[in-house]
Amino acid sequence: MNEECPKCGAEFSVTVIGGGGICGACREPIDCPYCHETVREERTTGTFTETLIKAPDSLLSRHLGISDDDWEEMGAELNANTGNSGEMTYCYWFMIPEGTSEEILHKTGWKTGQMIDQIPVELVDSDGSY
Numbered sequence: 001m002n003e004e005c006p007k008c009g010a011e012f013s014v015t016v017i018g019g020g021g022i023c024g025a026c027r028e029p030i031d032c033p034y035c036h037e038t039v040r041e042e043r044t045t046g047t048f049t050e051t052l053i054k055a056p057d058s059l060l061s062r063h064l065g066i067s068d069d070d071w072e073e074m075g076a077e078l079n080a081n082t083g084n085s086g087e088m089t090y091c092y093w094f095m096i097p098e099g100t101s102e103e104i105l106h107k108t109g110w111k112t113g114q115m116i117d118q119i120p121v122e123l124v125d126s127d128g129s130y
């Protein structure tokens with residue numbers, strides 16, 4: 001069976017190991033393999049093994065209402081807004097690149113050349129991969 005984590009949006013499958021016993025069933029947690037939160041508990045005589053199928057879209061993508069694939073396809077470049085001091089990042093911004101697909105523009109209501117501002121710092125990976 002496939003599950004979607006309500007906390008992070010990851011998709012994963014759950015298999016039972018050693019289930020089907022007659023007695024000794026107890027509540028075993030089903031944990032999200034991505035964020036490791038307990039999604040729910042179910043009675044089983046075995047134990048659950050969770051396998052990640054699809055990692056959730058990044059916080060940034062979800063904030064923007066697009067998928068990671070959309071973001072990759074756009075090829076937009078995030079810029080840090082460091083205000084006047086230049087020392088602290090207040091937020092991030094980017095421009096919608098020319099050539100962004102109609103599908104993405106339609107989905108988000110953006111226009112090419114539009115500036116998307118006020119992206120919270122915590123949505124952006126600090127390792128600079130975005």
Ligand SMILES: [Zn+2]
Nearest residue numbers: 005008032035
């Ligand atoms: Zn999760």
